Amino acid sequence: MPQTSFELECDRLSHIVDGALFERLRWERNEGPMLARLVSLAHAALEGRGEFELTEEGATRDIKRFILKIHGNRILAVAIRIEGGRAVLEGQALDRSSYRLAGGAPISTGFAEADEQWMAEAMQELFSRVNS
Numbered sequence: 001m002p003q004t005s006f007e008l009e010c011d012r013l014s015h016i017v018d019g020a021l022f023e024r025l026r027w028e029r030n031e032g033p034m035l036a037r038l039v040s041l042a043h044a045a046l047e048g049r050g051e052f053e054l055t056e057e058g059a060t061r062d063i064k065r066f067i068l069k070i071h072g073n074r075i076l077a078v079a080i081r082i083e084g085g086r087a088v089l090e091g092q093a094l095d096r097s098s099y100r101l102a103g104g105a106p107i108s109t110g111f112a113e114a115d116e117q118w119m120a121e122a123m124q125e126l127f128s129r130v131n132s
Contacts, residue, residue, distance in 0.1 A: 027061070031082045034111055038080045038087050039064050041119040054078065067094065075099050076130060078123070087114035091126040102129040 015022040046052040054066040063081045067074055076099065077092035090106035107122040 031062070034082050034087075035062075035064060035080065038082070038089075038114060038119070041114065041116060042066070042078065042080060042089075042123065044116065045120045045123050065092075073097075073099075076101050076126070078126060082111065083108070085111055087111050087118075089119075089122045089126060091129055098132070100131045102131060104129050 011022070011026070014025070043054060046054060051071050053069040053072075055069060056064065057067045058065040058077070063079050065077055065079045068076050068078055074094050074097045076097065077094055079088075079090045079092055081088050081090075086108045087110070088106050088108040091101050091104070093101040104125075107125055109118055109122075
């Protein structure tokens with residue numbers, strides 16, 4: 001039996017025994033590391049910009065949410081998630097910000113294509129939506 005089939009059968013049986021626990025462990029094996037990689041890419045994209053800061057606020061297990069501060073000013077929230085095997089970045093307006101966010105769809109790509117360049121381009125697109 002090929003390894004892939006064996007892994008699928010293990011997953012099936014684990015799910016039968018305890019569906020909730022299986023889902024938690026599956027997430028920790030799959031989406032968790034993927035989401036951690038996206039967060040790492042986001043921080044790396046801003047590494048050379050000391051005036052830019054991402055502060056985690058309002059995050060959950062499935063969505064990492066950061067407040068983008070520039071020169072200490074709250075600008076927008078950046079939500080990062082994995083959705084159906086895709087990397088997704090979404091800008092969110094903040095109530096306590098004097099900056100507005102123009103509408104726009106979340107930015108996404110297949111996780112395999114989510115690299116340093118994609119993250120920089122995605123963040124550039126989000127930043128271009130900010131108005132005073």
